[in-house]
Structures are given as structure tokens and as C-alpha cells.
Amino acid sequence: xxxxxxxxxxGFEFAPEGVYVSQEPNLVxxxxxxxxxxxxxxxxxxxxxxxxxxHHAIGAxxxxxxxxxxxxxxxxxxxxxxxxxxxxxxxxxxxxxxxPQRGQLxxxxxxxxxxxxxxxxxxxxxxxxxxxxxxxxNWLLPVSVKPAFGSKTPSxxxxxxxxxxxxxxxxLEIVSSRHFPDDVRGDIICNAIGFLGDPKSTGSRTTAPxxxxxxxxxxxxxxxVISARRSGVRASGSLVVDWHNVLIGHMQHNARDPLRDxxxxxxxxxxxxxxxxxxxRPGGRRPDxxxxxxxxxxxxxxxxxxxxxxxxxxx
Numbered sequence: 528x529x530x531x532x533x534x535x536x537x538g539f540e541f542a543p544e545g546v547y548v549s550q551e552p553n554l555v556x557x558x559x560x561x562x563x564x565x566x567x568x569x570x571x572x573x574x575x576x577x578x579x580x581x582h583h584a585i586g587a588x589x590x591x592x593x594x595x596x597x598x599x600x601x602x603x604x605x606x607x608x609x610x611x612x613x614x615x616x617x618x619x620x621x622x623x624x625x626x627p628q629r630g631q632l633x634x635x636x637x638x639x640x641x642x643x644x645x646x647x648x649x650x651x652x653x654x655x656x657x658x659x660x661x662x663x664x665n666w667l668l669p670v671s672v673k674p675a676f677g678s679k680t681p682s683x684x685x686x687x688x689x690x691x692x693x694x695x696x697x698x699l700e701i702v703s704s705r706h707f708p709d710d711v712r713g714d715i716i717c718n719a720i721g722f723l724g725d726p727k728s729t730g731s732r733t734t735a736p737x738x739x740x741x742x743x744x745x746x747x748x749x750x751x752v753i754s755a756r757r758s759g760v761r762a763s764g765s766l767v768v769d770w771h772n773v774l775i776g777h778m779q780h781n782a783r784d785p786l787r788d789x790x791x792x793x794x795x796x797x798x799x800x801x802x803x804x805x806x807x808r809p810g811g812r813r814p815d816x817x818x819x820x821x822x823x824x825x826x827x828x829x830x831x832x833x834x835x836x837x838x839x840x841x842x
Contacts, residue, residue, distance in 0.1 A: 530557050530566040537586035540596040542627055547596065549585045551578040554598075554625065573625070573632060577604035583642040585623065587698070592652045595626040597635070599656075601642035608632060616676050620658065622646065622667070635671045639679040645699030647715070655686070657699040657717055662692040664699070664715070693717075706798065706805050 529546070538549040545558035546566070554573040557566035576585050583601025590596045600606065601620050608615045610632045615623075620640040624633045643658040646667065654667040666683040674680055702714045774780045774787055798804065 529559070529564060530569075535581055535584070537582070537584070538588040538598055540588035540590055542594075544627065547572070547588065547625075547627070549576075549588070549598070551581060551584045552576045554585065572630075573608050573610060575606060575608035576600070577606045580604055583644075587643070587645050589646040589648070591624070591648055591654070593626070594628060595624050597646045597654070598623040598625065599643040599646065602640070618677050619679070622656065622671075634673065636667060637674040637679055638670060638682050640682060644697035645717070647699045647701045649701060650713075655699070655715075657696060662687050662696045662717065664717070704805055706802055708799065708802070 530548075533548065534550055536548050536550065540547045542556075545556050548555050548557055552574055553571045553576070556570045556572050558568045558570070559565060560567040577600075578584055580601065580603045583599070584604060585598045585600050585606075587599040588596050599622055600617065603619065605618045606616065610630075612631055615632050615634055617623075617634045617637060619637070620643055621637040622635050622643060624635045625631070626633075640658045640663075643656050645657040646654055647656075648654050654671075655664055656667045657664050663685045664687050665685060669683050670680045672680055696717045698717060700716045702712050702716060704712070774784060780787070
């Protein structure tokens, strides 16, 4: 166990210096200082994130190609975060970007949406987000502007055809690992809460407003009692889906219901049996993240030649 006694850790992201974790009302950094694979220190990096609607407070962290990471925050929340660059104030649904290199927090987008449940980046560094429970996925780049407090930026068009929507959903990822066959690399994966049956794929082709291909297929996969807040394609070539409880809902069930499981959780590892796993790389958040000044010759070309972290060859 790397860390325990955490409170609602609904977002986390790995970094060379440790693991960033949401601990409402704070963003904290857990460090392993002696190499025993256990957190030895906890540092509060930022504080002031709203907590009064905990299930969609800052969460679903996702690293971007620069080494910074995105954080989702939902409706009804009003955060006031003090930073070295001044206060960051925000209201309702939107996204933060935190740069550990600079210690800078930005409110990158403020939208008229309820709850964002995931962000994913494609091979060109474009970001997409999943929100609410009707399977709505949108292009984030055009609405990544600095809004005035309380104002809302109009969203981009929904990229998922109506005939392929499922609900409710949470978690967004683009299949990037070489462990998976070429015909699924680049597929967009979202989780469906309460889907009764086997995983299924639809055959729609989606195109971003810029005309670049987003995915040749949108796959929705889950089991009856999974409520997955996070999906991820790991360096080993596996897809990880987490969180598990037999009771899911907005307090339709009594808080003291004996079916509530306060002890167990589930982590699912999905692999392709006939293909070897990829090799994990030592250190670093992503293969294409390096401090400024290290991009030179073969040193930069080698990590960029690895496809993990990008959706694979466009089709």
C-alpha cells in the first residue's frame, strides 16, 4: 500500500516527484523519499477548492503533453484558491490545469455544463472532455479561454452520434498502447455505469471540428456495479478501471444501508492475451515530457518515438 488514511481521493496523477492527489479542499503531493514504495511525506500544494458537493469536486486528473495535468470540477462548486500567481476563482463546471514545473494553477475553461468526468489527449495534443451522464464528449481546445468570474463559455459540438450514446458515463481514455492491436489503437473508451452485459463497441467515425480524426470507434464498456471515475492506458499495455460499489446514486439509498461497502474496492486490468505487454519506462510522467533545454538530438527523438500516451496511427 502506497498511502492510506486518504479522504475521497477522486483524482490523482503520477509525477517524477511523487503522486498528486485530491484531498478536498486541498491538492496534496505524496512523496516516497526512501524508495520503499510507500508515501513518507504529504505536502499541501494548494488549498481552497470547494468541498460541499464532494462527488464531483476536483478529480479525474489527466497529464497533458507538457507534464502539467488537468483537473475536472463540477457544478454547484465555488472555489477560491490562493496561488503564488494570485487567486484563482471559479464557479460551476469546468477545468483546471496545474503545472508542477511552475507551480501555477489556471482555470483553463469555464462552461455551462454540470459535471465533467474525464479529459483525454490525442496524438496531436488536442484535448477532449466527457461530461454529465448522457455521453457528451466535446473538443476542449476552442473553449480553453480565461473567463471572467461567473461567466460561461459556450461549448463545442457534441462529437458522439445520438445513436451511440449510453448513460450514465464517467472516465475517458484513448487507447494508445502497442500491446493492443492496431485496429483498436486510437479508439475512445468511456465507462458506462450500470451497463448490464458484455462490453460492446459501436462503429461510428468521429471527426473533430478541425477535420482531424478523433477515433474510428467509440467503445463503451462496464459491468453492473462498476462506477469508474478513472480509465488509463498504462505503459504495460493494460487498461485500468477503478472503483466498485453495489450501491450507486445520488443518495437514493440510506447512508446506513448495510450494502454500502466501506472496505473493499476493485481495480480491473484488461489485456489482450495473444500479445506481449509493453515495457514500463523508468521515471517521468510521460515519455514525451522533458524539462526545457533537454530536447536535443537523439535524446529527444527516442522518447518521442514511443507511441504510449498517444492514440496510435490515425485511420
